[in-house]
Each structure stands twice: as structure tokens, then as C-alpha cells.
Amino acid sequence: MNVVVAKADAGRALSDVFASARDRLPGLGTVVDARKQAFASYQQTGLPHRRIEDWKYTDLRALMREVLPLAAEPDAEALRRAELVLSSLATSDSGRLVLVDGTFTPLLSDLAGLGDGVTVRRLRDVLDNAGNEARADLLHNGAIVDPMLALNAAMATDGVLIAVAAGAAPARPIHIVHVATHLSAAAYTRSYFTIGVGARATLLESFVAADGVRSYQANDAIITGIGDDADLQHVRLMADAPDAVNISTAIVTVGAKARFSTFNMTSGGGVSRYQGYITVAGEGAEVSANGVNLLKGSQHADTTLFMDHAVPNCSSREIFRAVVDDRGHSVFQGRIMVRPKAQKTDAKMMTRALLLSDEAEADNKPELEIFADDVTCGHGATSGALDESLLFYLRARGLPESEAQGLLIQAFVGEAIETIADDGLRELAAAAALRWLEARR
Amino acid sequence: MPLLEVKNLQVRVEEREILHGLSLAVNAGEIHAIMGPNGSGKSTLSHVIAGKPGYEVTGGEILFKGENLLEMSPDRRAAKGVFLAFQYPVEIPGVATMTFLRTALNAQRKARGEGEFSTPDFLKKVREVAARLNIPQDMLRRGVNVGFSGGEKKRNEVLQMALFEPSLCILDEMDSGLDIDALRVAADGVNALRSPDRALVVITHYQRLLNYIVPDIVHVMSKGRVVKSGGKELAIELETSGYAQFEDAA
Numbered sequence: 001m002n003v004v005v006a007k008a009d010a011g012r013a014l015s016d017v018f019a020s021a022r023d024r025l026p027g028l029g030t031v032v033d034a035r036k037q038a039f040a041s042y043q044q045t046g047l048p049h050r051r052i053e054d055w056k057y058t059d060l061r062a063l064m065r066e067v068l069p070l071a072a073e074p075d076a077e078a079l080r081r082a083e084l085v086l087s088s089l090a091t092s093d094s095g096r097l098v099l100v101d102g103t104f105t106p107l108l109s110d111l112a113g114l115g116d117g118v119t120v121r122r123l124r125d126v127l128d129n130a131g132n133e134a135r136a137d138l139l140h141n142g143a144i145v146d147p148m149l150a151l152n153a154a155m156a157t158d159g160v161l162i163a164v165a166a167g168a169a170p171a172r173p174i175h176i177v178h179v180a181t182h183l184s185a186a187a188y189t190r191s192y193f194t195i196g197v198g199a200r201a202t203l204l205e206s207f208v209a210a211d212g213v214r215s216y217q218a219n220d221a222i223i224t225g226i227g228d229d230a231d232l233q234h235v236r237l238m239a240d241a242p243d244a245v246n247i248s249t250a251i252v253t254v255g256a257k258a259r260f261s262t263f264n265m266t267s268g269g270g271v272s273r274y275q276g277y278i279t280v281a282g283e284g285a286e287v288s289a290n291g292v293n294l295l296k297g298s299q300h301a302d303t304t305l306f307m308d309h310a311v312p313n314c315s316s317r318e319i320f321r322a323v324v325d326d327r328g329h330s331v332f333q334g335r336i337m338v339r340p341k342a343q344k345t346d347a348k349m350m351t352r353a354l355l356l357s358d359e360a361e362a363d364n365k366p367e368l369e370i371f372a373d374d375v376t377c378g379h380g381a382t383s384g385a386l387d388e389s390l391l392f393y394l395r396a397r398g399l400p401e402s403e404a405q406g407l408l409i410q411a412f413v414g415e416a417i418e419t420i421a422d423d424g425l426r427e428l429a430a431a432a433a434l435r436w437l438e439a440r441r
Numbered sequence: 442m443p444l445l446e447v448k449n450l451q452v453r454v455e456e457r458e459i460l461h462g463l464s465l466a467v468n469a470g471e472i473h474a475i476m477g478p479n480g481s482g483k484s485t486l487s488h489v490i491a492g493k494p495g496y497e498v499t500g501g502e503i504l505f506k507g508e509n510l511l512e513m514s515p516d517r518r519a520a521k522g523v524f525l526a527f528q529y530p531v532e533i534p535g536v537a538t539m540t541f542l543r544t545a546l547n548a549q550r551k552a553r554g555e556g557e558f559s560t561p562d563f564l565k566k567v568r569e570v571a572a573r574l575n576i577p578q579d580m581l582r583r584g585v586n587v588g589f590s591g592g593e594k595k596r597n598e599v600l601q602m603a604l605f606e607p608s609l610c611i612l613d614e615m616d617s618g619l620d621i622d623a624l625r626v627a628a629d630g631v632n633a634l635r636s637p638d639r640a641l642v643v644i645t646h647y648q649r650l651l652n653y654i655v656p657d658i659v660h661v662m663s664k665g666r667v668v669k670s671g672g673k674e675l676a677i678e679l680e681t682s683g684y685a686q687f688e689d690a691a
Contacts, residue, residue, distance in 0.1 A: 388494070393531045396491050397541075397601065398519035398549035407544060411535025411584075 014067040015043065017186075018154060021070040025157060027127035030136035038139060038153035045147045054146070057331040057363045058302040063271045064245055068217050070157070071101040071185035078181040081210040083108060085179050094175035094204060097160050101180060102187025102218075104158045117168025117199070123159035123190055138192070141251075144277055148247045152221045155188035162203075166196030166227065173202040173425065178218065180241065181210040186217035197227040197255075202422050203234045207248075207268070209241035215270075216241065220248040228255040228282055234262040235425045237432055240269035242297070247273045256282025256311075263420050264291040265429055266301040267436045273302040280307070280314045280342075287316040290419045292429075294436040295328030295360075302331035307349075309342040312372075318349040321416045323409055324360035325440060335367040338375050345375040353383035354412050356405075402441045409437060442507055444469045444640050445490075445609055451500035452482075452489055459485045461665040462501065469608065470637040474651055474676060475644045477662035478684040483644045484528065486662075487613045491525035492518050505609065519545075520552035524607035526598040528614040533585035538597070541585045542567060546604060570603040574630045592623030599630035610634065611642045616650040628653030648680040663687040 018039050025035060047064060048055035074082065082100045086108060095114035098105045104122045111120060126135050138161075139153040162174060176191060195201055207218065218240065226232050240246050246269045254260045264274050280287055293301045307316050322330035330353060338345045353362030366379040386408055394404035413433050420426035443466040452460040460482050467473050477483050489496050490503060492515035503510040510518060533541065547557045558566075571581060574596045586594050595615055602610055612631065616624055631641065631654055643654055651659075651673065659675040660667045661684070668687045669675065 387531075389531050390533055392493050392515065393527065393533070394541075394545070395515040396493075396519055396525055396527075397545040398516050398552065398605070399545055400516045400548065400552075401514070403544070403548060404516075407536055407541070408533070411533065414535045 014047070014151075015039075017067055017069055021155065024070060025155065026124045027136075031127050031139065034136040034139040035154045038141070038150045041145070041150040042147050042154060048147050054304065054333070057329075057333070057365075058271075058273050058300065060148075060247075060271075063300060064217075068184050068186040070155070071182045071187045071216070073103055074100040074105065074181060079105065079107065081181045082179040085208050085210050086177065089177070089206065089208065094173040095170070096175045096177060097162070098177045098179060099158065099160070099187075099189055101182045101185070102157050102189050104160055113172065114174060115168075115170030115172060117165035118170050118174065118201075119163045119165075121161045123156065123161060126161060138190070144251065146249070146275070148219060148273070149221060149249045149275075152188055152190055152219045152249065155219070156190035156221070157188055159189045159191035161192045162194070164195040164199045164201045167198045168196065169200040173204045173422070175204040175206065176222075178205070178207045178220065179210065180208070180213055180216045180218065180244065182216055183213060184215055186219065189218070189220045191220075191222045192224075193222060194225040195227055195230045195232050198229045199227065200231040201233075202425060203232065204425060204428075205234075205236040207238045207240050207246060209244065214241045215243035217245045218247070220246070222248075222250050224250065224252040226252065226254045226258045226260055229257045230255060231259045232261070233420070233422050233425065234260070235420060235422075235429060236262070236264040236274070237429065238264065238266040238268055238272060238274070239432065240272065242268070243270040245269070245271045248275070250274070250276045252276065252278045253281050254278065254285045254287055257284040258282060259286045261288040261419065261421065262290070263416070263429065264303060265294070265432055266292070266303070267294040267432055269299065269301065271300045273304065275304040275306075277306045278308065278316075280309045280316060281311060283311050283313045285314045287314070288318075288419055289316065290319045290416045292320070292413045292416050292433065293322040293324070293330045293332075294413070294433060295323070295330055296325040296440060298327045300329045300331075302333070304331070304333040306335045307337065307347060309336070309338045309345045309347060311341060312343045312345070314342070315346040316348070318351075319416045319419060320349075320351040321413045322351075322353040322362050323356065323413060324353065324362055325356040327357070327359045329361045329363075331363045333365040333367070334379065336369070336377060336379070338370040338372050338377060340371045343372045343374045345372060345377065347375070347377045349379040351379075351381045352412070354409065355383060355385055406437045406441070410434070443467055444506060445642075446504040447486075447490075447501070448504070449501035450486075450489070450498065450503065452485060453497045453499055454485070454495065458499070459665055460489070463662075463666055465660065465667060467609070467640045467642060469640055471658060472635070472641045472643065472654065472656045474656035474659045475642060475662055476646070476648075476659060476676060476679060479646065481662040482665040483662055484613055487525055487611045487642075487644055490611060491515060491523060516548065517552065519605070519607075520549045522608035524602055524605060524610045526595075526602060526610065526612045526615060528617055530586050530594040530598055532587045532589075534587050536585050538581045538583060538585050539567070542581075542601065542604060545601070549605060566604065570600055573633070574600055574603070575626055576600055591618035592620070592627070595619060595623070595627045596630065599627055602634055603630065608638060609640050609642070611644065613644050614646065615643070616645060616647065624650065625653060648676045651676045661687055
């Protein structure tokens with residue numbers, strides 16, 4: 001009946017949320033101006049809907065239903081529940097930075113374990129530091145126009161600013177953990193990761209929820225700068241609660257002769273979108289951007305990548321796999337831009353979807369925009385069910401149906417997981433995939 | 442009691458009847474050859490015994506060790522000791538041969554209520570059998586049958602047979618696509634599996650394979666039925682006289 005009204009309400013309610021949250025948001029003066037500007041940018045469209053081309057398959061007006069108020073600062077009980085989740089994560093071998101309900105929590109973090117050459121500040125401190133030069137620029141999104149990213153800048157409450165010094169090579173992964181312990185609230189986080197010239201690091205990001213938490217909203221952004229000759233391996237594991245909404249943005253600038261490998265796995269959450277804007281900005285850079293969506297029930301997960309080749313002699317590879325069961329909906333949008341100057345670009349993208357039920361859906365939108373004439377670019381996409389002849393072969397060798405399916409699904413996502421060079425991180429991703437499979441049986 | 446007893450089997454694929462009341466009894470320790478022209482239903486019979494989906498059994502029964510095979514899932518049949526060596530073994534990219542072998546063997550053992558093979562015992566056994574079949578170690582690390590030649594694929598089937606130790610092996614056109622040398626290696630592997638507890642059913646279009654795997658009993662199939670059975674000399678007779686004489690008998 002009042003569907004249209006209800007959708008408009010979601011947009012309006014959010015402006016109330018901004019008005020009421022403003023006093024709680026860190027920063028004064030120019031920071032407040034930056035927030036207002038960002039919110040005005042958001043308000044030009046409000047919650048993105050299907051008539052906005054970039055959000056065609058992820059209509060937040062339909063999917064987000066309601067806008068939740070800003071999450072409260074975590075209290076002792078929230079920290080206790082967060083600690084329980086952290087202890088269950090099999091990632092003890094990392095320098096851990098923990099954000100609970102959108103607030104950086106030193107008590108649960110392991111700053112000492114980050115290693116030499118790594119410094120961390122928290123966004124809140126930097127925005128609040130009225131005495132020094134205001135850092136309103138931390139809330140700027142550059143040339144990227146996106147309503148949800150604008151909203152992130154307007155509402156960001158906290159985050160971590162991580163810097164890896166030039167030439168440094170911390171031995172352990174730097175691990176940012178987002179833990180949700182709240183019910184029916186929203187967290188807006190914004191972090192920076194810079195890695196200096198010739199440095200080498202691995203960054204792991206995890207999104208998890210405390211036991212019993214089902215419904216919340218998360219809007220995260222991470223802005224990454226990779227120096228010349230640096231090497232960054234990035235793995236992101238999204239295992240949010242079943243009814244959570246997670247909208248996350250990664251903005252990455254890759255320097256000359258730098259190597260950047262990024263992998264995202266979405267196996268949790270109710271509605272999620274991971275949008276990556278990668279600018280290949282220095283000659284001789286190599287980028288590998290890969291991902292897996294593992295969906296069931298009525299999960300909706302959108303991976304949208306924009307690979308922007310701005311300079312000559314760079315390569316990029318994208319391998320994406322979606323496994324969709326029940327009424328799940330997977331979206332992959334891959335846009336490759338090769339600007340006029342970017343001769344000798346070698347860019348390839350391959351995406352495949354495996355549909356495990358009649359109602360499962362996978363949308364795939366590749367876009368190649370090539371303005372240079374001496375390039376090698378290509379993309380491919382497939383979608384389909386599990387191969388019956390392979391299933392029968394495995395069953396004829398004694399594997400029960402679910403085990404045979406599991407082995408084929410593992411092999412299917414394996415091709416994307418194999419792109420993770422770090423043994424520990426690859427095993428983490430493989431274990432997350434296995435957990436999803438075991439829960440499916 | 443025969444190991445395998447097929448009684449008056451009628452099978453349809455979609456709307457077409459392929460087997461019109463086929464009967465066959467195979468005892469442990471015997472080697473049977475099933476010969477016949479293309480389209481006589483040889484492969485259909487092997488698929489139905491292994492439990493491949495897409496076939497509708499409209500009449501008759503199949504007993505294996507006295508149990509109703511048609512009520513069992515394909516994996517249950519494998520655990521009970523039925524093994525079909527595929528005419529065209531599939532390629533499974535991303536599943537290492539070694540992983541596949543171990544997963545399959547342990548799944549069969551689990552279904553039988555036996556304990557899992559320990560890793561060292563398993564590896565030792567695989568290496569032993571692989572060496573006998575001239576299968577290099579690096580093949581075992583590759584995806585199942587991925588990039589294997591025709592001969593390697595068939596040897597991989599024989600390797601599985603040797604590992605899983607089934608009591609009934611059905612070899613569907615094992616000679617197709619193999620040259621003489623590859624055929625000899627595969628056949629030697631099969632002959633090594635002859636045992637008083639095990640039966641082999643060799644399905645083939647040509648007599649050639651039967652020079653290497655010598656049958657006790659030869660059946661001729663035509664138009665969905667067994668039309669003649671005899672000793673190994675029947676195969677030689679067919680080689681000279683051809684299948685045409687049986688087209689009318691069927």
C-alpha cells in the first residue's frame with residue numbers, strides 16, 4: 001500500500017539521524033563544515049535506488065527498509081561480548097586493532113604487536129584535536145561521487161589511521177576487526193592505511209558480530225595509499241550477522257612498481273555492498289583484485305570494483321566467484337577504465353557464478369572503457385549450476401551428494417582464494433569458505 | 442548366489458525404451474564380456490548399475506550380493522563394492538587427484554562403518570599402485586584428469602579400482618581412444634585385480650581388448666537384450682562374422 005511513502009521515509013529519517021547525531025560526532029570548525037558538505041552531497045540523491053545506474057542491482061531504498069540511529073559508545077557489557085567474539089577468531093598471529101560498534105577500543109587492541117615501522121592514530125583524536133591544524137581533509141572523498149560514501153564522511157565517528165614507514169616490513173598482518181554488539185543501531189567508521197616507499201605489509205579486515213546480534217547497519221570506508229615499490233596484500237572477510245546491512249568502500253591509490261593484491265570474501269550479512277575504487281597511478285604497478293560471495297537464504301551481496309588505469313605499463317587481474325543458494329542474490333559490477341595515457345595496459349577480469357537453487361540470482365555487469373589504443377584488455381563471465389556429470393562421477397566414487405557438491409564448490413571458489421599469496425591469510429579465507437559449506441549441509 | 446543378478450530389466454530414457462527385459466548373472470571370480478553394436482544398450486546397462494540419474498527403470502530388478510541395488514544412491518552402491526570405470530572420465534579442475542582419492546576412499550569406508558585410512562598408510566598405498574600403473578607422482582597432484590591424455594585417464598580409473606578394491610568392476614569401453622601400448626598398460630592393471638572375490642564386466646565394441654583381458658563368458662547384446670552367451674571363442678567368432686547376424690535374432 002504505502003510502499004512509496006515508506007521508501008521516502010527512509011531517506012528523511014536519515015537526515016533526522018544526522019541532525020541528532022551531530023553533537024556526538026568528533027571535530028569542530030572546518031571538520032563540521034566538511035560533514036555538512038558531505039551530508040548535502042548525500043542528500044542530493046538520498047539512499048541510492050535502482051534508477052541510479054551504479055546502484056541498479058542494489059536498491060537500498062527497498063533493501064534497507066529503515067535507518068537506524070547511531071550506535072552508543074560500547075559499555076562494559078558490550079566490550080565483554082566483543083572480547084568473546086575476538087577470542088573465537090582464529091587470527092591470533094596479527095597486530096589487532098579493534099573497533100567495537102564503530103568506536104576504536106584500545107583495551108581490546110594489540111598495538112604493541114603491530115611491529116616496527118607501524119604507527120596508529122585514531123580518527124576521533126585527530127578530528128577532535130582543535131589545537132592543531134584541523135584535518136577536515138580526512139572527510140573528503142576526492143572525485144568520487146557516491147551517496148553512501150558521502151554519508152560515511154558525514155557520520156564517521158571513529159577509525160584508525162595506520163602508517164607503515166618507508167622500507168618497513170612488519171612480520172605479522174595488521175588486522176582491523178569490526179565487531180558489532182549493538183542491536184538496531186548504525187556504526188560509521190573511516191580508516192586510512194598508508195604504506196611507504198618500498199615497504200611490505202599485509203592488511204586483514206574482519207567484520208563480525210557478537211553472539212545473538214542479528215540486525216544492525218555498518219558503513220565503513222578505508223582509504224589506502226600505496227607508495228612506489230611497496231607491496232600490500234589485503235584480505236577482507238565479511239562475516240556480519242544475518243540481518244545486518246554493511247556498505248563498505250575502499251579507495252586505493254597504487255604507486256609506481258608497487259604490487260597490490262586484494263581479496264574480499266562475503267559470507268555473512270543480510271544486505272551488503274563492497275565498493276572498491278582502485279587507481280593504478282604509478283607506472284609498472286601490478287594489481288590483483290579478487291573476491292568470493294557465498295550466499296544463502298535471502299542474502300544480497302554486491303561487489304562493485306572500479307579499476308582505473310591512469311598511467312602506462314600496468315597490469316590488473318580480477319577473479320570473482322559467486323556461489324548462490326536459496327533465494328540469494330549476488331551482484332558483481334566490474335568497471336575497467338583505461339585512460340588515454342595508459343598505453344600498454346594489461347587488464348583482465350573473469351567472473352563466474354554458481355547457482356545452487358532455481359531461485360538464486362547472480363547479476364554481472366562488466367564495463368570496459370578504453371581510451372588508449374595499445375592495450376590488452378579482456379573480460380569473461382559465466383553462470384550456471386553444478387555440472388551433473390562431475391557430480392555423478394564423484395558420487396559413483398562413494399561421495400554422498402552434499403560432500404560431492406562441497407568438493408566442487410570448494411574447487412570453484414578455490415581459484416579466487418588461491419590468489420592470496422600469504423599462507424596464513426589464504427588458510428583463513430579457505431576456512432571461512434569451509435564453514436559456509438558445513439553450515440549449508 | 443550370484444554377485445550380480447540382473448533380472449528382466451527394462452529401462453527408459455525420456456520416452457524411449459532402451460533395455461527391453463535384459464537378464465544377466467555374474468558370479469564372483471568371473472570375467473564377463475558384453476559385446477554388441479553401437480546403440481545396443483551396453484553403456485545404458487553400465488550406467489543403470491552405477492546409478493546414473495536420467496534413466497527410468499520400468500521393470501525388472503538388479504540384485505547385488507542379494508540386495509536391491511536400484512534402491513541405493515550411487516555413493517551407497519560404490520561403498521557396497523560397485524565400481525564403474527567410465528568410458529569418458531571427467532576432468533575436475535581445482536580438486537587435486539590425491540585429495541579426491543582420499544576423500545572418496547574415506548567416504549566409502551565411513552559408509553561401511555570402517556575407520557578412516559591413516560595418511561601415511563594411504564600415501565604408501567597410492568604410491569605403490571601408481572608406480573605399478575606407471576602413473577607419475579606429479580599427476581596425483583594435478584586436478585582430477587585435468588590435462589591427462591586418454592591413456593592417463595584410463596590408468597587413473599584403474600588406479601581407483603586398485604585403491605577402492607570393489608567386488609564388481611564394470612569397464613565401459615575401456616579401449617576407446619587408447620593406442621596398443623596404453624591399452625596394454627591399462628589391461629595389465631586390470632588383470633592384476635583378478636581375484637576369486639571379484640567379478641569384472643568388460644563392455645566393449647571390439648574384440649581387441651579381450652586379447653588382453655580374457656573373459657570367461659561372452660554375452661552379445663543387441664537392441665536392449667542379451668541375445669547370445671558363450672565362452673571366449675564367441676568373441677573371436679564375432680570378430681569374423683560381425684554383429685549383423687544378431688540384429689534379426691533380437
